[in-house]
Amino acid sequence: MSSDADILRELGLELDAVEVPPPTPPEKKPYLPSIPGRQSKDPFTLQQLAKQHTEEAFKVLLEVMRHAEDDSTRLEAAKQVLDRGWGKPTQHQKTETVNFDFSVIETKLLEHQDEMARKMMEAKEVEDANLRYIVEDAEVLEDLTSRSETVL
Numbered sequence: 001m002s003s004d005a006d007i008l009r010e011l012g013l014e015l016d017a018v019e020v021p022p023p024t025p026p027e028k029k030p031y032l033p034s035i036p037g038r039q040s041k042d043p044f045t046l047q048q049l050a051k052q053h054t055e056e057a058f059k060v061l062l063e064v065m066r067h068a069e070d071d072s073t074r075l076e077a078a079k080q081v082l083d084r085g086w087g088k089p090t091q092h093q094k095t096e097t098v099n100f101d102f103s104v105i106e107t108k109l110l111e112h113q114d115e116m117a118r119k120m121m122e123a124k125e126v127e128d129a130n131l132r133y134i135v136e137d138a139e140v141l142e143d144l145t146s147r148s149e150t151v152l
Contacts, residue, residue, distance in 0.1 A: 061081055064077040065078045065081055
């Protein structure tokens with residue numbers, strides 16, 4: 001197994017040659033709310049700094065892919081290398097377009113509406129017939145009542 005120092009030497013870097021400055025306390029800046037599209041006033045951004053170390057970071061990623069003991073670590077590094085070279089794979093989703101003829105539903109609804117109207121007309125006719133019978137029965141009853149009064 002290679003140590004970090006061995007890997008750095010293979011990459012042409014010396015561990016002693018890397019100077020790490022002591023951390024400096026962050027400068028207090030007034031709060032400015034984030035405004036979309038506003039450029040940073042700092043000409044040297046974190047993104048630019050990171051881009052300066054792209055080659056070195058990629059070499060480390062390749063070393064991890066080649067020499068890591070853990071298979072999952074090697075696999076993740078390999079995925080990162082492939083993603084950077086070929087882009088992340090897209091997931092294709094199969095979609096089906098269904099052309100549905102709504103006139104079929106409209107026809108069925110109209111048929112159902114006609115059927116309901118017909119049944120309501122039949123119910124109205126039955127109701128009217130029942131009312132006629134009731135009126136006729138009331139007339140007969142009235143006639144019988146008046147006859148019975150004349151007999152008494």
